[in-house]
Amino acid sequence: MALIILAHPKFESSVANKTVADELQSGTDIEIRNIHDLYPDYKIDVKAEQDALLRHQTIVFQYPFYWYNMPGILKHWFDEVFEYQFAYGSRGDKLKGKNFIPSFTVGSSESSYNILGSQHFRVYEFCKNLEQTALFAQMNYIDPMYFYETSITAGFSEEDIRNRAIQHAKKLLSRIIELQ
Numbered sequence: 734m735a736l737i738i739l740a741h742p743k744f745e746s747s748v749a750n751k752t753v754a755d756e757l758q759s760g761t762d763i764e765i766r767n768i769h770d771l772y773p774d775y776k777i778d779v780k781a782e783q784d785a786l787l788r789h790q791t792i793v794f795q796y797p798f799y800w801y802n803m804p805g806i807l808k809h810w811f812d813e814v815f816e817y818q819f820a821y822g823s824r825g826d827k828l829k830g831k832n833f834i835p836s837f838t839v840g841s842s843e844s845s846y847n848i849l850g851s852q853h854f855r856v857y858e859f860c861k862n863l864e865q866t867a868l869f870a871q872m873n874y875i876d877p878m879y880f881y882e883t884s885i886t887a888g889f890s891e892e893d894i895r896n897r898a899i900q901h902a903k904k905l906l907s908r909i910i911e912l913q
Contacts, residue, residue: 734762735909736789740796740807742769748894749838749883749901750797756902763909764789768810775806777813783827786814791832791912792872793905794863798839798879801852801859811866820870832912833867835860835877836905838898840884875912878905 737757741750744767757763766785772778786792796803818825845851860877867874880901882889 734789734913735764735791735793736785737763737765737793737795738807738810739765739767740769740794740804740810741767742804742806744769747797748885748891749880749898750795752895752898753795753836753838753902753905756899757906761906768806772806772810775809777810779813779816782810782814783819786828786831789831791834791909793834793836793909795836796838797883798837798856798859802862803837815866815870826871829871831872832875833863833870833872834875834905834908835863835879836901837877837879838883838901839879839881840887841881843881846881875908878908 737754739750739754741747744751744754754765754767758765764785766782768777794803794807796807799805802808815821815828819827839846839856841852846854846856848854856879857877863877864874878901880897882897883894885891885894
């Protein structure tokens, strides 16, 4: 059905991303590749990752929003896996027409992500690099799916985070099904 590239450096202690992954995995035909577990040394098996991408029409990138971007291992994963003549170049059309869905969790509140908020920009403004990556690889860029208030250290309750994560997973699964 879909491939989830999961990139969370502290997945076992995560509430939001762990709940999303658990919800997506239960009772669905979704392949989840936890790249932190697979590559703790950051030595990406490029062929295995490319093979996984080729098996699926829809690829979801699930991660926590870190310093207004993706975690370092996911950036490294893109650098390694989306290589010349695979994702781009004269013969680099292997991902052409596949769906690219960014899905992430945002620790702080929605109100902080606006011109007057502490983050000064809306979340989607930080996603242009993702959109360009998808377009450069001839993929169908699907607008990012994300939700706010996922940080316990920022004062949000575990129960509220879990409930938001369950709702997010349901919306994400609906979107995946719609794209099939």
